Amino acid sequence: ESAMVSGVAYDKDQARITLVEVFDEPGVAAMIFEPISRANIVVDMIVQNPSREGKTDMTFTVPKGNTEETLKILKRIKSDIGASGILHDADVAKVSVIGVGMRNHSGVAAIAFSALKNENINIMIISTSEIKISCLIEEKYTELAVRTLHEAFGLDK
Amino acid sequence: ESAMVSGVAYDKDQARITLVEVFDEPGVAAMIFEPISRANIVVDMIVQNPSREGKTDMTFTVPKGNTEETLKILKRIKSDIGASGILHDADVAKVSVIGVGMRNHSGVAAIAFSALKNENINIMIISTSEIKISCLIEEKYTELAVRTLHEAFGLDK
Numbered sequence A, B: 001e002s003a004m005v006s007g008v009a010y011d012k013d014q015a016r017i018t019l020v021e022v023f024d025e026p027g028v029a030a031m032i033f034e035p036i037s038r039a040n041i042v043v044d045m046i047v048q049n050p051s052r053e054g055k056t057d058m059t060f061t062v063p064k065g066n067t068e069e070t071l072k073i074l075k076r077i078k079s080d081i082g083a084s085g086i087l088h089d090a091d092v093a094k095v096s097v098i099g100v101g102m103r104n105h106s107g108v109a110a111i112a113f114s115a116l117k118n119e120n121i122n123i124m125i126i127s128t129s130e131i132k133i134s135c136l137i138e139e140k141y142t143e144l145a146v147r148t149l150h151e152a153f154g155l156d157k
């Protein structure tokens, strides 16, 4: 399993924005990202879980410097998308485990998540793709997380 | 923006599993994926949003044929992770928009999400990486979603 992982990356220039309990109807996601795209704000992670009782949270990350501008845009559309709140947190960083052919995430995920647990680092957001497992954690733990993930996958030899 | 997109992919062999309101404490994610990895179940998407009041939903996808086995594993750990419920849905498919250098997701996301809205296709889950924006939708809309995404990014020429 760990042979599949080729590196660990991090990005401290992320701020997390969460739209709380938006309507789960076609068009809501477009209403959120169209004005953000028009403002040329670079969005990195977008994470949405299935809704319960017709509402769901939508979370995404932007560069820390774009937080205020993004919040201004979202306040204008808040009632259209039915959001009960807009939360944000700039004390975050993204750490990612990278590997080619990671089709089976569960093995790599289990190693990565328990490495973070061993250092008592809480995972706020998880998002995966074929080549990467990304976690948003508290920014102060970035270096510790990168070191412990390197060790967990034997990359520090 | 659309020049960045090189293709659209889909995978109908996905079933969605959601653990409702797990404890948001270090170690919970490891407790979920360690037994799943030991059972050699291939996990594709893993999606988790930040918690509210110390609890959050954790969603992931497995091949449709592994749904029962996965649910059996989760029932054994349900109380350890504090889950108030375990939901699953096999009537789903993953559609993804693929492009290199997609660092700025908001533009591509805005086009993809409005293409799905125009066909009244609801997005259940969203997960992104540098090269891909993936959405889980109802399985019956797979071909319609792929066609409309092709058109939206001018890939059908």
Ligand SMILES: C[C@@H](O)[C@H](N)C(=O)O
Pocket: A022, A023, A024, A025, A026, A027, A028, A029, A030, A048, A056, A058, B113, B121, B122, B123, B124
């Ligand atoms: C919440 C949002 O993703 C909604 N389901 C949509 O399709 O736009």
Ligand SMILES: C[C@@H](O)[C@H](N)C(=O)O
Pocket: A113, A121, A122, A123, A124, B022, B023, B024, B025, B026, B027, B028, B029, B030, B048, B056, B058
């Ligand atoms: C919910 C889960 O991700 C938890 N925060 C953990 O770190 O394991």
